[in-house]
Amino acid sequence: AQTVTQSQPEMSVQEAETVTLSCTYDTSESDYYLFWYKQPPSRQMILVIRQEAYKQQNATENRFSVNFQKAAKSFSLKISDSQLGDAAMYFCAYRGANTGNQFYFGTGTSLTVIP
């Protein structure tokens, strides 16, 4: 099975500052997708950003961007201009072509935004 590792159980950031959440994964596949999901307190899990492995360009969605290092099997999430609404649990996830129906999740990083 694939493994996804989030080594930071908790992070904090000052409002308006930038924070980077780390994620590493282990795979022998060449065709896969990576995702960051956000789960606000007592609210639904939603997709923040996704990256296709075959794309060298890092994905961006407004204030959210990723640093995808395929050789290092690293997929970090950068949140710029942090807002109070960014406070949530963030999960990194992997889906591979050879294990196409399964998704593999990290254990999550709890992000606190300090006013």
Next chain:
Amino acid sequence: DVKVTQSSRYLVKRTGEKVFLECVQDMDHENMFWYRQDPGLGLRLIYFSYDVKMKEKGDIPEGYSVSREKKERFSLILESASTNQTSMYLCASSLGWVAGVYNEQFFGPGTRLTVL
């Protein structure tokens, strides 16, 4: 927009009761999933289904069963609830793998189950 709904947000049951958690998606997704979410453990896959009447065990299937009689509906069953099954249960759905197509999961709001 894809919508995944779960039958209850909060549920309280007694030890030994049979518990049904229902999940419905409205986007004709092939795949449906049941996860259990516990603090510090992330999301653990209980079962998933890639087609009607098809199911695969995930990482922690013991004590659970599932049913998928219709494509849009995926049920999780606790045959005899125990206190260690107190948890948040998340349902999700996705398309089957298609190269070059966005393949993310869509999640329901979750059911927080307490077994007394």
